[in-house]
Amino acid sequence: MRWPHPILTGWPLGQPSALWINAPPPFDRVERDTQATYSRAMLQVTQEEGQPSSNAMREAVNRDGYVALDIVDFGTPENLLQLLSAALTERVFSPWKSLKPRAKSVASPVSYSGMYGFEDFPMHSDMANWKTPPRYLILLAQSGAKTVQTPIIDSAWLISRVGQTELTRSLVQPRRPIQGRLPLMRLLEPKPSGQQLFRWDQTFIKPASPAGLIGFSAVAKLLKQAPRTEFCLEKAGSVIVIDNWRMLHGRSSVSQEDRGRELFRAYLGGAT
Ligand SMILES: O=C(O)CCC(=O)C(=O)O
Ligand SMILES: [Fe+2]
DSSP states (O other): OOSSOOOOOSOTTOOOOEEEEEOOOOGGGOOTTOOOOOOOOBOOOOOOTTOOTHHHHHHHHHHHSEEEEEEEEOSOHHHHHHHHHHHTTOOEEEEEEEEOOOOGGGSOTTSHHHHHTTSOEEEEOTTTTSSSOOSEEEEEEEEOOTTOOEEEEEHHHHHHHHOHHHHHHOEEEESSOBTTBOOOEESEEEOTTSOEEEOOOTTTEEEOSHHHHHHHHHHHHHHTTSOEEEEOOOSTTEEEEEETTTEEEEEOOOOGGGTTOEEEEEEESOOO
């Protein structure tokens, strides 16, 4: 076997490409607030002739709620996005957008940077104030940063403590109107497909009923002790794909030396 082992074949442009799927650290070994570097062990993905690596990626996301990849060589970010879209069978909702750390003073006042600047971003799901947030969030390092972490929390841990029923009854609302409306939504929404959607964002949504207040406060309190995985997009080509209906993510503060960090972000799965 060559090393690194190229697990992708049939690259859309027929160009050589390789991609590693990194094994996540065992969850019970991830201590809250640890800065431990992410395990670089490769998942034992054996690429049999003609068998798409998509299965390995889908399995990893279904099991862990996220998958970390190292792009060793790929055509373009657009190719990568098409490949992830095919692997996870969700259409591209929005193409790559560059994200750079910004001071509060130069960012939109209704953005995370406008509110938190270079400080920690609180744990959240993206577009939690939308009725249906996009299913997958993809972060690709264009310019990595060794001291900036992407903490991730599994909502399953929160749901098992607060209660499925309680969270399903917890009504919330956007803090500001979305397209002129303030729809009532649930913190936890069972979907007809059997999937469920957990939304969380203290910055952009607020409780909208007595049960909502109870659920919201319970989650806010538990977040402090929830086990979290600290992932680091440390070098160009580091990628993390996050199930945005299941996992919460954040961003640690950005030190002076890492102000040059640049990520590309894209979403998969229709949002409304
Ligand atoms: O910069 C990052 O690492 C992620 C930022 C983020 O979570 C967001 O803008 O929603
Ligand atoms: Fe985010």
